[in-house]
Structure formats: structure tokens, C-alpha cells
Amino acid sequence: MMEFRSLEDLLDLQAVDLEIDRLLYQRQNLPALEQYKIAAAEVAQLDVLITDVTGRIRENDLVVDRAEGELTITEIKLEQEERRLYAGGLSARDAEHLRAEVDMLRRRISQREDEILALIDERELQDAEAADLDGRRSVASTTQGGLENEIATAWKAIDGDIARAEVRKADIIPLIPAELLETYEQLRPIKEGVAIGRLADDQCGGCHLRLTAAEQSQVAKSDPPRCPHCRRLLAP
Numbered sequence: 001m002m003e004f005r006s007l008e009d010l011l012d013l014q015a016v017d018l019e020i021d022r023l024l025y026q027r028q029n030l031p032a033l034e035q036y037k038i039a040a041a042e043v044a045q046l047d048v049l050i051t052d053v054t055g056r057i058r059e060n061d062l063v064v065d066r067a068e069g070e071l072t073i074t075e076i077k078l079e080q081e082e083r084r085l086y087a088g089g090l091s092a093r094d095a096e097h098l099r100a101e102v103d104m105l106r107r108r109i110s111q112r113e114d115e116i117l118a119l120i121d122e123r124e125l126q127d128a129e130a131a132d133l134d135g136r137r138s139v140a141s142t143t144q145g146g147l148e149n150e151i152a153t154a155w156k157a158i159d160g161d162i163a164r165a166e167v168r169k170a171d172i173i174p175l176i177p178a179e180l181l182e183t184y185e186q187l188r189p190i191k192e193g194v195a196i197g198r199l200a201d202d203q204c205g206g207c208h209l210r211l212t213a214a215e216q217s218q219v220a221k222s223d224p225p226r227c228p229h230c231r232r233l234l235a236p
């Protein structure tokens with residue numbers, strides 16, 4: 001009878017172990033975890049795009065600075081040449097030469113101004129792109145943060161359930177003989193978590209196969225009793 005009592009305790013232990021298995025599975029397979037991965041990947045992808053557009057903005061600014069610097073130099077040069085031209089006292093040939101130079105400088109200034117305007121237009125587009133990306137990143141990041149909280153809350157609840165199950169498990173374990181416990185621990189990983197079944201309606205509770213009367217009396221005589229079909233422990 002002691003043995004039967006131990007088998008009953010082992011069934012209780014298995015129920016707790018199966019619950020812990022279920023809780024651990026639940027912990028690792030929260031729907032929010034998958035959503036979190038998607039949100040985190042989106043944030044990371046947006047960060048790449050933001051880095052890219054920020055780099056292009058910086059480059060554009062450098063090009064604008066350079067073009068503006070060149071424009072200023074050309075404007076100063078134009079002013080000097082115009083002053084020389086208007087001061088007069090030049091030979092017709094030199095005046096002609098200087099007029100051509102002034103025309104060339106004016107064309108260059110106009111060209112530079114057009115270039116700078118195009119760069120400023122480009123910069124506006126880049127600013128709009130950056131603002132759009134920042135907005136999307138902010139939404140994705142908020143989603144990610146919300147999911148993080150959701151996961152933390154769910155994990156806390158599950159961990160509480162696991163801790164309570166572990167307490168029940170610790171209460172049951174001392175009731176079971178060490179040898180039987182060892183057999184149970186060896187069988188559980190290779191029997192989908194079910195190391196012991198109850199014999200009911202002539203069926204093994206583990207593999208659900210039928211046992212003949214002869215097999216049942218054989219099982220009752222063996223220590224510990226095990227199913228002849230699946231070799232699980234069998235509680236009568």
C-alpha cells in the first residue's frame with residue numbers, strides 16, 4: 001500500500017511538473033513577444049534610414065557651405081573688377097577684356113545661385129523625409145515600449161504561478177522514494193513529460209493501450225509497476 005501511495009504522490013508531482021512545463025511554454029510563446037520582435041525590427045530599420053538621411057543632410061549642408069563660400073569669393077571678385085572697369089583709364093583692349101571677365105563672373109554667380117537654390121530645395125525634401133521617419137520611429141518605439149510592459153506584466157504573473165507550483169513540488173518530492181523519483185525523472189524527458197499513467201478501464205493512462213487481465217496481474221506484481229507497452233510507470 002505504501003507503494004500505491006507513492007504512485008499517487010508521483011501523479012500529483014507530474015501534474016505540477018506538467019503545469020510548470022505549460023507555464024514555461026506560455027512564457028516563451030507570448031503573442032506579444034512576436035509583436036515585440038516585429039516592432040523592435042521596425043525601430044532598428046528606421047534607425048538605419050534616419051542615419052542615412054542625417055548623413056545626406058550633413059553632406060548637403062557642407063556642399064551648400066562650400067557653394068556659398070565660392071559665391072562670396074566670386075561676388076567680391078566681381079565687385080573689384082567692376083570697380084576697375086568703371087574707374088576707366090583702361091585701353092580699349094583691356095576694357096574689352098575686363099568686360100568679358102565681368103560677364104563671366106556674373107554668369108558664374110548666377111550659376112552658383114541656381115545650384116544653391118537646388119540644394120536648398122533638396123534639403124527641404126530631406127528635412128521632410130527625416131520628419132516622416134522620426135514620426136514613424138516614435139510610433140514604432142511607443143508600440144515597442146507598450147509591448148515591453150505587456151510582456152513584463154505577463155511574465156511577472158507567470159513567474160508567480162511557477163513559484164507557487166515550485167512550492168507545491170517541494171512539498172510533494174519528500175513523500176516519494178528516491179529510486180522511484182529517479183525513474184520518474186529519467187522517463188519524463190523521453191515520454192513527452194508523462195512518466196506515469198493511471199491504469200483505468202484496462203487502459204494505460206500514458207499510451208492509452210489496453211492491458212489484458214494477465215498483463216494487469218503481471219503489472220500489479222512488479223515493483224515499480226510499469227506499462228508493458230510504453231514502459232511508463234503505472235498507478236493502479
Ligand SMILES: [Zn+2]
Binds near residue numbers: 197204227229232
Ligand atoms: Zn502505456
